Amino acid sequence: MYYVNDKPHVGHAFTTVAADVMARWHRLNGEKVFFLTGTDEHGEKNQKAAETNGLTPQQYVDGLANTYKDVWKCLNISYDAFIRTSSPSHEAAAAKFIEMMNKSGDIYKGEYEGWYCVPDETFFTDFQLAGGKCPDCGREVKKVKEESYFFRLSRYQQRLLDHYSDNPEFLSPELRSGEIKNRVKAGLRDLSITRASIKWGVPFPLDRSRTVYVWVEALVGYLSGIGWPNGDSGSIWPADTHLVGKEINWFHSVIWPAMLMSAGLPVPKRIFAHGWWTVDGKKMSKSIGNIVDPVGMVKKYSADPFRYFLIREKPLSEDGDFSDKAMVTRINGELVDDLGNLVSRTVTLASRFNGPISGKPELESYLRLERINGLMARFDPFGALEEIWSFIRSTNKYVNDKAPWRLQGSELANALYNLAEACRIISILISPFMPDTSAKINSQLGVGAGMLEDCRFGEFRGRITKGEHLFRKVA
C-alpha cells in the first residue's frame, strides 16, 4: 500500500512489480494467491493539497487512486484487490480494530509532548533535535503538549522479541533484522495514536473529536483489504508476506505486529523490506528533477522489458541504480541477444524441418529447477532470474555445439526436440516476470501456457510457426 501524494515513481513500480512477480510465481505453482495492494489516503498532506487544488480531500485522493490503478494496469499487475483507506469499509474495519485493542486494555489517554517545527509542520523528539533547533531546517522549535490517546506499545517488547526469535523469517531480509531487534531491545515507547488537529482521517472511535493517526489506521488496510472483519478473510489471513520499502520497516515489523497481538489476531509470516533506487547515481528527488516515471518507461521500452529490468538489475533487498544506459544493456544483451535470439534460431531451425520433433533429453542437467524454486521461496527473484538466464545461455551453447544446420534426420530431430522443450520450459519460468513475452513464445512454439510442474523435458507437442522477434533492440 502506498501513501498517495503524487503519481507513482520507479520505487513504487519496483515494489508492485516484485509483488506481482511473486504472486504470479505462486499461482504458477498451483497455489491459491491473494495479492493485495492499495492506497493510504488520509493525513494532513492530502488535506492541504486538496485545499490548494480547490478540491475536497475525497475528490483529490480519488484522482490519485485512479492514477495508481492506471499505472498498475500499464505494468500488467495482477492484483486481486485494491484497498483505499478512505473507503467506508476500511473506516469501519479500522474502528473495529481499535476497539479490539481497547478491549485488551492497550489504549489510554495521556499527553503527548514534543518539539514542533511550525514551518515544517513536524514533531521531533528531544533526541532528534540538532542543537535545540529543527534538524531539517535549522529553525527554532517550540514545545508542544497535546492530549492524545496512546497505544501501549511498550507492553509488547518481549512478545515482539520472542516472535522474532521464534520466526526468523519474519524480519526479512536478514540484513535488516539486526537493526529492528536492537532497537526493540533498547525499549519501546507508547505510541500516540490520535490527532486532534487533523480532520482528514478516520474518526477515533473512543472520542470522535479526534482522528486516528494515519499510520495506525493505514496498517489495518491489510485486513480491510481482504474484507475483514467480514467475508472469508480468515482463509486469507495471516498474510504470507508484506512487501515494503525499508523506510517504513519499523511500522511493519514493530508497530503492526504489536497492534495485531493486542487485537488478538495472527501476525503476518514475513515482512520483507526492500531497498531503494537511485537514478544515475543520485537520490531521486523533485528538486533534481530526476524522478523516473514508470509510464514513460513502459512507453519507451514496453512493460515486459521494464519489469525485467526492475527485478534483474538488483536484489530486492539492496539499493541499486536506475539508468537508461543500464536498461539498454540489459535489454539488448539479455532480452534481445540471449533470450530473443535463442527463440528465434530455434523457431527458424524447427520451421524448416518437416518430420516429428522428438528425441531424448540432453539439457536437463543445466536446468536447476529446485534451485530456482528455492530462490523464489526465499524471496529472491533476482537470483532466480540469474539461474534462468544461466539455463538460457547453456541452451544457446547447445545450439553452437550441436550445429543443427549440419544435421539431418533423427539427429536433427533430437537437437530440435531439446531446443523446443528448453524454450517451452523457459517460457513457463519467465512468465511471472514477463507475461506478454511468455505468451509470444508459446504462440510460436504452438503450445499452451504451462504450470511450474510442466517444467520437465517430456514429449514436445507443439507445432512451431516462426513469428516476429520477441524484442527490439533499443539505443
Next chain:
RNA sequence: AGCGGGGUAGGGUAGCAUGGAGUGCCCGCCGGGCUCAUAACCCGGAGAUCGGUGGUUCAAAUCCACCCCCCGCUACCA
C-alpha cells in the same frame, strides 16, 4: 553519537557462517570460431597487493584486533 550493512579486476556482483592455490558470474575490452539467429551465438585471453595495518595458522577474501572510507536506521510528515 548509538545501532546496522558494506569496501573482491574498468564497472557490477557471488564467495566469507563450517579457513585450503584469487575460484565463479554479468557488463566492458582484446583475439579466435561459427553462419541457424536482429553484427546476434560459442570459445579463448588480458585485467585484482580480495579497503589498510598487525595478529592467529602449515594455510586467511574467509578467523581476531585496531584503523580508514561509503551507505542505511534512530519511532509520531507519510
